[in-house]
Amino acid sequence: MIDAENNGQTRIDVDEALPSVEIPRRILNDLYAHAIQSLPEECCGLIVGTDEDRFERLVRCRNEMTMRHRQDPVEYPRDGTEAFYMNSLDYMIVFEEAEARGAQVTAVYHSHVGVGAYFSGMDLTYAESANFPFPNADHIVVAIFDRKVDSVGFFRKGGEGQAFLGHTVISSET
Numbered sequence: 001m002i003d004a005e006n007n008g009q010t011r012i013d014v015d016e017a018l019p020s021v022e023i024p025r026r027i028l029n030d031l032y033a034h035a036i037q038s039l040p041e042e043c044c045g046l047i048v049g050t051d052e053d054r055f056e057r058l059v060r061c062r063n064e065m066t067m068r069h070r071q072d073p074v075e076y077p078r079d080g081t082e083a084f085y086m087n088s089l090d091y092m093i094v095f096e097e098a099e100a101r102g103a104q105v106t107a108v109y110h111s112h113v114g115v116g117a118y119f120s121g122m123d124l125t126y127a128e129s130a131n132f133p134f135p136n137a138d139h140i141v142v143a144i145f146d147r148k149v150d151s152v153g154f155f156r157k158g159g160e161g162q163a164f165l166g167h168t169v170i171s172s173e174t
């Protein structure tokens with residue numbers, strides 16, 4: 001299980017009582033395609049946008065967790081089927097291109113394979129670690145079961161310095 005090692009943090013589930021977040025269908029389709037194509041591993045990547053249009057474009061990043069796990073299984077006890085680690089060159093290119101045109105990385109996405117679309121203790125630890133490149137981004141998690149999309153969750157901090165909250169996602173046409 002991906003959340004077996006919680007490092008003292010608890011996982012965050014989607015709360016149906018919270019308002020849903022609307023994400024354009026084309027972005028969700030890109031995300032689902034990436035998740036399916038990355039099997040049996042988790043995929044990861046970034047959503048670029050602006051304050052007015054938060055979900056303009058999806059950019060895939062390489063998940064290098066399997067490589068890290070092979071090089072140092074003590075530091076990285078899981079491989080890419082159970083965890084993700086975004087390739088830093090990939091995300092730096094996206095970050096710099098976004099900055100250059102006044103946009104920003106608004107969300108980080110990754111998939112779960114065979115477990116639900118929650119924000120795991122490990123995801124939280126990564127998102128809140130000093131070397132995580134986008135501390136202000138929201139997070140999208142898509143769950144894949146039997147090679148199909150099962151569910152998707154959206155995780156956003158409840159406010160400055162607050163904990164993440166899990167929202168359901170609905171697709172919009174625009």
Ligand SMILES: [Zn+2]
Pocket residue numbers: 002110111112118119120123141
């Ligand atoms: Zn995760």
